[in-house]
Structure formats: structure tokens, C-alpha cells
Amino acid sequence: MPLPDPIVLPQKDPPMPMPKPDLTLYLAAPRGFCAGVDRAIRIVELAIEKWGAPVYVRHEIVHNKFVVDALRAKGAVFVEELDDCPVDRPVIFSAHGVPKSVPAAAEARAMIAVDATCPLVTKVHNEAQRHSDAGLQMVMIGHAGHPETIGTMGQLPEGEVLLVETAADVAKLVVRDPAKLAYITQTTLSVDDTAGIVAALQTQFPAIIGPHKEDICYATTNRQAAVKAIAGKIDALLVIGAPNSSNSKRLVEVGRTAGCGYAQLVQRATDIDWRALEGIRAVGVTAGASAPEVLVNEVIDAFRTRFDTSVELVETAQEHVEFKVPRILREAV
Numbered sequence: 001m002p003l004p005d006p007i008v009l010p011q012k013d014p015p016m017p018m019p020k021p022d023l024t025l026y027l028a029a030p031r032g033f034c035a036g037v038d039r040a041i042r043i044v045e046l047a048i049e050k051w052g053a054p055v056y057v058r059h060e061i062v063h064n065k066f067v068v069d070a071l072r073a074k075g076a077v078f079v080e081e082l083d084d085c086p087v088d089r090p091v092i093f094s095a096h097g098v099p100k101s102v103p104a105a106a107e108a109r110a111m112i113a114v115d116a117t118c119p120l121v122t123k124v125h126n127e128a129q130r131h132s133d134a135g136l137q138m139v140m141i142g143h144a145g146h147p148e149t150i151g152t153m154g155q156l157p158e159g160e161v162l163l164v165e166t167a168a169d170v171a172k173l174v175v176r177d178p179a180k181l182a183y184i185t186q187t188t189l190s191v192d193d194t195a196g197i198v199a200a201l202q203t204q205f206p207a208i209i210g211p212h213k214e215d216i217c218y219a220t221t222n223r224q225a226a227v228k229a230i231a232g233k234i235d236a237l238l239v240i241g242a243p244n245s246s247n248s249k250r251l252v253e254v255g256r257t258a259g260c261g262y263a264q265l266v267q268r269a270t271d272i273d274w275r276a277l278e279g280i281r282a283v284g285v286t287a288g289a290s291a292p293e294v295l296v297n298e299v300i301d302a303f304r305t306r307f308d309t310s311v312e313l314v315e316t317a318q319e320h321v322e323f324k325v326p327r328i329l330r331e332a333v
Contacts, residue, residue: 019308024281024309033291034218042325043326045071058091066267091113091114093116118217121152137181141184141185180207188250191224220289233282236280237285238284239263240288240291240295247288
């Protein structure tokens with residue numbers, strides 16, 4: 001008996017994929033690593049190459065978890081105090097700088113110490129010392145508790161550097177002699193906010209002396225200018241950086257002040273709040289000076305999975321700054 005013909009069911013067309021909404025990413029430039037961060041990371045890598053692992057680093061070499069974790073995997077050990085370092089292993093001081101007492105203690109313990117302080121931070125240290133030698137009391141514009149502020153204030157004896165964080169703080173200052181004052185600043189501040197504080201200092205203390213050249217570093221200034229350049233084009237701004245990164249947090253503030261309705265600090269793509277971006281068609285992306293470009297690319301790829309994304313570069317400056325590594329490591333280059 002012949003078998004019946006098989007029943008052939010009509011084939012259904014596969015469901016059409018939902019079209020992705022259009023979105024334009026405005027990519028700020030400059031962004032990401034600055035010369036001081038490049039140098040600091042290279043110092044740790046060269047130290048491991050020269051002396052082998054482990055190499056100790058006092059405080060995070062730069063404020064970025066991705067970078068710190070990568071260096072930890074290569075053999076860097078991050079500690080907060082010099083007492084946590086064995087005397088027979090090299091110790092590196094972070095890019096933010098340290099008080100004078102730290103290298104002095106390392107020398108007293110006969111430790112191999114490598115200073116990864118950004119040269120632009122060292123410039124501020126030298127400036128403070130020069131003014132102090134001339135008999136001037138210092139006023140520092142900075143953020144209390146930030147490693148750079150602690151390191152800079154620690155270049156001089158206690159009481160010789162007075163800290164102000166806002167223009168309102170200026171009115172509360174009690175100085176030794178209003179005619180013998182100078183001011184310095186943290187290198188990663190908001191350019192606009194700092195200008196307001198400087199104006200308040202100059203009003204209250206007309207004889208106060210400022211830095212010969214702006215203390216806020218070129219990288220901070222350039223990244224803030226790039227955010228301002230894209231602010232008028234975007235509905236939202238994403239700043240890639242760490243929550244303890246001063247320059248990254250300032251970029252968020254600059255974006256909000258420049259008119260961005262929404263500005264978010266993210267460490268990487270997994271931190272993006274996609275619900276907050278619903279209906280948005282233009283997003284700005286930048287990165288703080290300690291955030292690597294691989295994390296920028298990760299964020300761009302995350303947008304491409306959800307949106308029909310076009311990327312436009314908005315470049316406001318080009319950077320060609322390089323800093324040499326310390327002499328003790330140059331033979332390892």
C-alpha cells in the first residue's frame with residue numbers, strides 16, 4: 001500500500017526585525033588620555049619590566065578602574081600608604097603627586113622610589129615653593145581630600161597653604177598678610193568656576209599674585225572646550241571616566257552648564273542608563289584624561305547595537321604633548 005503524500009505546511013516568512021531608531025553620536029576631541037596619564041602608566045609598565053613583579057604603587061596611579069586592574073594583572077600592587085610597601089621592592093608615586101614627607105620617608109627607608117607625578121602638577125609644586133621662599137602665603141583653589149590637593153599643600157609647612165573650593169570660601173579666609181599672598185590651583189578644575197574664584201580673590205586681596213602660566217592643565221582645558229563645542233548639538237552627554245576622577249566630573253558639570261539636558265558619568269558601557277536616553281536622537285561622548293580609548297569604542301559599539309548610529313567627530317584642538325619617563329627607567333625603554 002503506497003504511503004500517503006506528506007503534508008506540507010505553508011511556510012511563514014520570518015518576522016521582520018524592528019528598525020533601529022536613528023541616532024547621531026558627536027564624539028568630542030580631544031578626549032581620553034593626556035600626556036601625564038600616558039607617562040604614569042608607562043612608568044609602572046617599565047618598572048615591572050626593569051625590576052619584575054611585584055612593583056608597589058602608592059595610591060591609584062591614575063583614577064580609572066580599568067587601567068588600575070590592567071596594571072594589577074601585570075604585577076602592580078596598589079596601596080594607600082608607604083608603610084604598606086616592603087622596603088625591598090620599588091614604590092611608585094601616583095600621577096597626582098604626594099606631599100614632600102612621602103619621598104623623604106622612602107629615602108629614609110632606603111627604598112627605590114620612582115616619581116610618576118605629572119610634570120604639570122610638579123610645576124604647581126615648584127611654583128608654591130618659589131612663592132613661599134619669597135615670603136608669600138599661598139591660597140590653593142582645589143577640592144579638599146583630592147590626592148593632588150593633598151600633595152600640593154604638602155609641599156609647604158602646615159598653615160602656609162590655605163584651601164578654597166568656592167568663591168564663597170574666599171570671604172572666610174584669614175590670612176597672615178593681605179599684601180603677601182599668591183594663589184595656585186589644582187590642575188583639573190572647571191575653567192569657568194576657577195575664573196570666578198580667582199576674581200573673588202583679586203577683589204578681596206588686590207595684591208595677590210597669580211601663576212605665571214595657567215595652572216589648570218592643557219588637557220583639562222581642551223576637554224572642557226570640546227564639550228562646550230558639542231553641547232549645542234546634543235540632547236545628552238556621556239562622560240567616560242571614574243567617579244573619583246576630578247577632571248571627568250568637571251566635564252559632566254561643564255556639559256550641564258553649557259545646556260545639556262542630561263549628562264551622565266559612566267565608567268564603561270555597562271553603566272549607561274538606557275531608559276534615560278529613550279527618544280533621544282543626538283548624544284555627545286567624551287572621556288576624562290585617565291580613560292582609555294578602548295572604553296570609548298565600547299560605548300560606541302553599545303549604541304550601535306541599539307540604534308542606527310552615525311558618528312561625527314568634533315575636534316577643537318590637537319595635542320602633541322609628550323613627557324619623558326624618569327631617568328632611572330630610561331634604560332628599560
